[in-house]
Amino acid sequence: MTLALIAVCAAGLFIGARFLAPAILLATLVVVMMSILTGVFLGSPLKLILLRTFYLIIALQGCYLIGLGLTALAPRGKSAKPEASFRKRDRTSSPRRPSG
Numbered sequence: 001m002t003l004a005l006i007a008v009c010a011a012g013l014f015i016g017a018r019f020l021a022p023a024i025l026l027a028t029l030v031v032v033m034m035s036i037l038t039g040v041f042l043g044s045p046l047k048l049i050l051l052r053t054f055y056l057i058i059a060l061q062g063c064y065l066i067g068l069g070l071t072a073l074a075p076r077g078k079s080a081k082p083e084a085s086f087r088k089r090d091r092t093s094s095p096r097r098p099s100g
Contacts, residue, residue, distance in 0.1 A: 001052060004035070004038075004052075004056060005055070005056065005059055008031055008056050008059050008060045008063070009059050009060070009063040010063075011027060011060065011063075012024075012027070012059065012060045012061070012062065012063025012064040012066070012067060013063045013064075013066060013067040013070075014067065015027055015064055015067065016063065016064040016065065016066065016067020016068040016069075016070070016071065017067040017068075017070065017071045024060070024061070024064050027060060027064075028057060028060060028061070031053075031056050031057060031060055032053055032057065035049070035052055035053040035056050036049055036053060039052065039053075
């Protein structure tokens with residue numbers, strides 16, 4: 001159970017930092033399926049399976065929110081020359097060459 005909890009928390013942080021909301025829905029579905037299948041395979045009682053599944057879902061969602069918060073608070077990289085994108089083009093820098 002501890003290994004599953006660590007894996008789910010790491011997945012939640014990664015999904016929160018990199019992907020959008022539909023990814024967490026898919027990850028939740030995968031966690032539910034794997035948790036139920038593992039519990040049935042190990043012969044655990046239904047109440048224990050549902051409780052562990054609930055804990056894993058809460059951990060996944062919580063770590064997803066933490067990952068989202070860390071991404072929102074992270075400083076964004078600044079380019080070396082921010083005014084370079086606003087520079088006006090010279091007339092001689094057009095891709096077409098004048099004929100003549």
